[in-house]
Amino acid sequence: MQDVLLSVWTRAGGEPVKMGGLFVSDREARFSYAPEYPDYGLSGLSLVYPPGLFRDSPIVHDRPGSLHPRFRSLIPPADEHNFQRKLMLAFLREKGIEPATPFEADLALLAHTGHGGIGHVDVFADDEAARKWYAIDDSGPLVPVGEQFGFSLKDMISWLDADARFILESLGPTPSVGGAIPKLLVAIPADGWDGRISLPNRSRRDDRLDVVLKIERSQTYPGLAALEAMALDLHRDAGFETPRYWHAEVGGLPALAIERFDRDGEGRPLPLESLFSILAAGARDIERPTDGSLDRIARVIDLADPLLIRDKKAARSHLFGRVLLALLSGNGDLHLENLSLLGAAPEAAFSPVYDPTPMRAWRMHDLLCAVPFGGYGEEEVEGDPLVQACFRFADSLGLHRKDVAGIAAHLLGVAADYPQRVRAVTSLPADNRARLVDIHRDMHRRLQALV
Ligand SMILES: Nc1ncnc2c1ncn2[C@@H]1O[C@H](COP(=O)(O)OP(=O)(O)OP(=O)(O)O)[C@@H](O)[C@H]1O
Ligand SMILES: [Mg+2]
Known part of the structure; x- marks a missing residue:
């Protein structure tokens, strides 16, 4: 080379x-x-x-x-x-x-x-x-996404082997984001999705909004877009910061247009770095976003030189709450790429929530948690191993028992109507809804022990 x-x-x-x-x-x-x-x-x-x-x-x-x-x-x-x-x-x-x-x-x-x-x-x-x-400061005209290349885009997403020329001719190369679900970084009208998109903004524009447009692969994951929207609502109701989103449709496929939070009010880019990037920089054993343990994030929060996160207490509670809500909602996919810090040191903080989709609705993603925490499954413990792992994870984060009880009580309360929320996602097949409700009920019962 x-x-x-x-x-x-x-x-x-x-x-x-x-x-x-x-x-x-x-x-x-x-x-x-x-x-x-x-x-x-x-x-x-x-x-x-x-x-x-x-x-x-x-x-x-x-x-x-x-x-x-x-x-x-x-x-x-x-x-x-x-x-x-x-x-x-x-x-x-x-x-x-x-x-x-x-x-x-x-x-x-x-x-x-x-x-x-x-x-x-x-x-x-x-x-x-x-x-x-x-x-070049021009993000081009707003193009109706369906009419211009909807069909070819739908083809591509369904079969993933079509020629990309159609979309490239319409959009030019859009900048990329990592991950497996087809998504595009585009701009939409400032007052929300109306079926038209343009290239992302290079500087602030009053009339356009930058979004991540996540398109559902309906053949593999029917109902995914609506499920992600439901999970964002749940996190918002639990008090986590979540981006605004719009239900969208691209070439007949359901999609979500999610407002980007990595730009400030002036349209300047804000640093957004995943915990994978931060941890892997200093540890040779972390090669994939599912390596290591969530407990190791405590070391990032505690870091004093350089100081990254001034508000350590908020960061510790945030992370613990995210893990509990992931368990309660059946999101087994909380890996190190799905947690990021936003902003510059020493004021960096956990970013708003993204990618909270309860993937355990699908059997092949039915995993308690993508990254281990609290030594779960490592050795025999007395009592419920999940509850013990939560306590140990809280210890790694330096949280007191009363903080744990407070966070758990709050989230158990917010998630109490989760079965109704899941049942309302009618685009998700009944089997997947039933699986998710069962998982949630089991978690909700067991996590009561934290209170
Ligand atoms: N609203 C947003 N604002 C800024 N950045 C975002 C936003 N949503 C996602 N991102 C960034 O884009 C990356 C990919 O998005 P996301 O995690 O939602 O999709 P994904 O990883 O493809 O989904 P999956 O994990 O289901 O494959 C994230 O890791 C994050 O860095
Ligand atoms: Mg992701």
């Missing part, structure tokens, strides 16, 4: 500036801050790589064929079914770029589509490409 040099920029401060350079060889990846970047007082590549601390030393990721976790989140994962990746690779093919290996494809994707996505880190092939990209 040839060595590759990529250029990393950000417009977190309003104006685009160069953050640094990423050098990738067949042995390692090295990121270095631009000499003047630490003086700008802007957020760095990662919360755990503050520019001031790494002013004179490169940040080395010494594993062949892989990149710093922070960059990986800008690349759609190498999975043959990944909609975004197929779309982007088709786009590159049209430009005459056909990478020889999956890793070279990662690098090509990063260079050509690793900007304007979630968060504040933008990657380009070189500085010239960055300047050109930032110079």
Whole structure:
């Protein structure tokens, strides 16, 4: 493989500036801050790589064929079914770029589509490409999503093998987000979904709103969009911050348009970094978002140098509450990519809730929790192992028994009408609804012991 040099920029401060350079060889990846970047007082590549601390030393990721976790989140994962990746690779093919290996494809994707996505880190092939990209401020016209390419998009999502040209002609390459469900970063009218989309905003516009448009793969997961909406409502009712969303339809498929929270009131990107990226930066044993344990997030919250989270008490209660509500609602998918910190150190905090879908409704996702916590299942314990794991997890977080009881009582109360909420999701097949209600009832009964 040839060595590759990529250029990393950000417009977190309003104006685009160069953050640094990423050098990738067949042995390692090295990121270095631009000499003047630490003086700008802007957020760095990662919360755990503050520019001031790494002013004179490169940040080395010494594993062949892989990149710093922070960059990986800008690349759609190498999975043959990944909609975004197929779309982007088709786009590159049209430009005459056909990478020889999956890793070279990662690098090509990063260079050509690793900007304007979630968060504040933008990657380009070189500085010239960055300047050109930032110079265009136009997000184009609003296009009715159904009429223009609805049918071809529906085809693509159903079969995942159609030519991406249709959508690319209509939209241009939209920036990418990670994950398995087909989704697009687009803008919609400021007063909500009306069936029209445009490219995302590059700067604030009063008449458009940036959203993540998640499209349901109805053949595999019928009812998923409505289920995600129901789960967002539940979390909102429990007092968690949740983004606004609109029920949408794309080419006859149900979809959700979810407002993006990684932009401030001025349209500037806010740093959004997953706990996977933060933990994997410092731990070699964390290679996937399901590795490690949720208890290890306590170390991130407790970190004093650099101080990332000033309001530690809020962070501890938030995390514990998220885990309890995931258990109560049958969301077994609370892995390290589904938890993120938003904002800059030392004021970073857990982001609003995203991806809270109760995936246990499907048998193949019926897992108590994607990442272990409180030593669950590690050794024999007296009493209900789940309850004991919750107590131990609370201990890792330094929560007192009275905090645990308070959080649990509140969430058990909010979730008391969960069976009705689930039954109201009529697009979800009856079997899946019944499974979810059973799971919830079992959890609700057992978690009473926390109060
Ligand atoms: N409303 C939002 N604002 C900003 N960023 C978001 C928002 N929703 C999601 N994201 C980002 O996009 C990423 C992917 O979104 P999400 O987790 O909802 O989908 P997914 O991972 O594809 O779903 P699944 O885990 O079911 O495959 C998230 O990890 C998060 O970084
Ligand atoms: Mg996710």
